[in-house]
Amino acid sequence: DTAVSQTPKYLVTQMGNDKSIKCEQNLGHDTMYWYKQDSKKFLKIMFSYNNKELIINETVPNRFSPKSPDKAHLNLHINSLELGDSAVYFCASSQEGGHRNQPQHFGDGTRLSIL
């Protein structure tokens, strides 16, 4: 009964490939997020998305695109992978609506390594 689950847990691939990471939450939350955590352990928001609004961090390259088939899923697609994309990617979700100060619940992370 995992709350936020993301797959795969590990992803090793070559430069230039296209890959997707999947995320699902069963908490009934309105908003989902993608974060990148680099080797220095700094969490950087990439996207936040609910059924009304997609907010993109302007520093994120357009090779990264979120895709949401429904409220419970937010997948991350990455085109033309580069060495600098190696990091841990976390999916998270929170309940918003009128309660925008709710904590975020995180998935276990996807460790992406680019060869």
Add this chain to the structure above:
Amino acid sequence: GQNIDQPTEMTATEGAIVQINCTYQTSGFNGLFWYQQHAGEAPTFLSYNVLDGLEEKGRFSSFLSRSKGYSYLLLKELQMKDSASYLCAVLDSNYQLIWGAGTKLIIKP
């Protein structure tokens, strides 16, 4: 710009008390979160402060002073399992969460 500062690393002894500080400069303020992240795992929610003062939750307490742009996380009766990174994050005026780089806490026997 928006900025969250916390020490990079701290060391403490099992059974002792440690205080992890966080100072912030953000465009507006709608609350401050503390998260715990064990190595190789996901961040997990510890506390949320939006009003000044101390919030106590078991061995962990969190303090906020909005006028000083300052918070601390107090951990009592330290246990080895408390070795982790502790992340401070502030909700700005647009309800965007601004994250600090985290404080790695090392507990020694």
